[in-house]
Amino acid sequence: MAIKVQETLLCSGRSVCRWLGLNRSTLRYTPKPVPDKTKLLEAEIVKMSKRYPCFGYRKITRKLVEEGWPVGKKLVQRVRCEEGLQVPAPKPRKRRQGLSTGLPQQAQHRNHVWAWDFVSDYTVRGGKLRVFNLIDEFTKECHCIHSDRAIKATDVLTVLQEAIEEHGAPEYIRSDNGPEFIATAIQEWLQGNGIKTIYIDPGCPWQNGYVESFNDKFRGECLNRELIYTLSESRVIFADYQHLHNYERPHRSLGLLTPKAYAKQLTSLSHQPIWLRSGYALPLPDRRPTATTRNHQ
Numbered sequence: 001m002a003i004k005v006q007e008t009l010l011c012s013g014r015s016v017c018r019w020l021g022l023n024r025s026t027l028r029y030t031p032k033p034v035p036d037k038t039k040l041l042e043a044e045i046v047k048m049s050k051r052y053p054c055f056g057y058r059k060i061t062r063k064l065v066e067e068g069w070p071v072g073k074k075l076v077q078r079v080r081c082e083e084g085l086q087v088p089a090p091k092p093r094k095r096r097q098g099l100s101t102g103l104p105q106q107a108q109h110r111n112h113v114w115a116w117d118f119v120s121d122y123t124v125r126g127g128k129l130r131v132f133n134l135i136d137e138f139t140k141e142c143h144c145i146h147s148d149r150a151i152k153a154t155d156v157l158t159v160l161q162e163a164i165e166e167h168g169a170p171e172y173i174r175s176d177n178g179p180e181f182i183a184t185a186i187q188e189w190l191q192g193n194g195i196k197t198i199y200i201d202p203g204c205p206w207q208n209g210y211v212e213s214f215n216d217k218f219r220g221e222c223l224n225r226e227l228i229y230t231l232s233e234s235r236v237i238f239a240d241y242q243h244l245h246n247y248e249r250p251h252r253s254l255g256l257l258t259p260k261a262y263a264k265q266l267t268s269l270s271h272q273p274i275w276l277r278s279g280y281a282l283p284l285p286d287r288r289p290t291a292t293t294r295n296h297q
Contacts, residue, residue: 137174157186
């Protein structure tokens with residue numbers, strides 16, 4: 001640039017350096033020619049980098065040293081940077097999330113909040129086994145344990161409809177962001193039937209703790225203790241465990257009652273007069289004197 005200004009204005013180099021703020025030694029500097037050996041080495045670095053586009057500069061350096069090239073990793077890194085041959089950093093995969101139509105809720109009564117999730121396992125013969133669990137967070141009842149080789153969103157919707165016909169519809173359903181739960185068909189059906197969805201944050205299973213706790217008990221008390229050979233056998237075993245969970249297994253969170261016993265207690269309590277329920281006292285008789293009593297006095 002300084003030389004071009006000097007040739008255009010026909011002035012001295014001292015004046016050009018003064019105007020541009022350069023040192024005169026910089027203006028007089030001539031770059032040293034690159035040795036042929038260095039040119040060959042740089043060409044080999046570019047060639048090796050194009051041959052292995054997924055290798056970083058350390059691996060490329062290792063390959064060049066194995067072929068007998070005296071090269072260091074700093075040179076390889078510089079040449080690759082100048083040629084734009086760096087391996088791009090992996091981009092985090094953006095997972096699809098469901099749209100929650102309700103705020104996070106803690107179950108306050110029966111059929112307030114349901115939760116569902118999947119458990120995966122294998123049969124003794126190596127066949128894939130996928131299990132769909134559906135529970136009531138308040139009473140801890142297990143409404144469904146459905147097993148199949150693969151479960152699609154339409155299968156989830158069919159099982160949910162059967163559970164609603166038997167137990168009534170919930171107000172909310174809590175789940176993770178699995179593709180079966182965030183499918184458009186399920187979201188539209190739930191919205192059409194007035195059921196709100198609560199999707200947990202990705203990578204936060206503790207936000208769906210009730211069904212995760214059930215999955216842990218289900219795996220420890222059923223899957224890890226049974227030898228399952230076929231799909232039909234798994235359905236019989238899971239039906240037995242569902243009966244055990246609902247009618248025989250006490251829960252400490254329910255005061256060591258079974259889920260069905262606790263639900264029955266809630267039903268009987270709801271049919272009692274309000275003053276007979278827990279927390280209410282019997283109404284006391286009115287002892288204020290009436291008009292007849294005052295006349296006798």
